[in-house]
Amino acid sequence: MNIDQSKIPQATAKRLPLYYRFLKNLHSSGKQRVSSAELSDAVKVDSATIRRDFSYFGALGKKGYGYNVNYLLSFFRKTLDQDELTKVILIGVGNLGTAFLHYNFSKNNNTEIFAAFDVAEDKIGTTVGEVPILHLDKLEEHLPDGAPVAILTVPAPAAQSITDRLIAIGVKGILNFTPARLNVPDHIRIHHIDLAVELQSLVYFLKHYPSETSV
């Protein structure tokens, strides 16, 4: 089935990796079918939302039968481009950057941090989690063909000028962990992750919607 991916709402698209991971585990344990109630229990998304999400994927669960795990998996694989490896670079190998390099992203999805950049001389030339640390001065030299995605874990004041350089070498998406708000052209996608905001939001939901499990 051909699905127009631009029709999938962003909130639904954000839940795809969650569904995908769970279904992959189900598949490897030999399960062929799954009900929305089982899924709901595992991924902590209410089953009405799951049914609505899955209807966008052309997957219509049958009552008493559930969803076909193989169909869903092949759909997710295509949609999430799991057959294609996306190369990622990381800038700023401090507390946060080091933790990300040790975390093997490619275990769960097809992204791989293949190079990291910093300016601290004692870090240049070393490797963290098998990823080589290179000098930021050499960014353009090392990556003449760029990379599609970058993770930014530098101090906030350095973020904008590094962003400008990343865009110049062809980076299209930035996962920004710094508190800096970045100015970028329209065709660049920035996902800003602020742990303090996430924490505040969690506390808010606990206070005001104590009985709901997820957003």
Ligand SMILES: NC(=O)c1ccc[n+]([C@@H]2O[C@H](COP(=O)([O-])OP(=O)(O)OC[C@H]3O[C@@H](n4cnc5c(N)ncnc54)[C@H](O)[C@@H]3O)[C@@H](O)[C@H]2O)c1
């Ligand atoms: N540590 C956290 O829990 C946390 C949480 C949320 C957000 N943040 C944000 O993430 C960023 C990184 O935090 P951290 O705790 O890892 O900081 P850190 O000071 O441990 O690491 C920053 C790294 O960036 C490098 N760096 C400095 N200037 C650079 C430049 N111009 N180019 C390349 N590399 C440069 C430093 O050498 C260092 O290795 C900060 O903006 C921070 O506000 C941190």
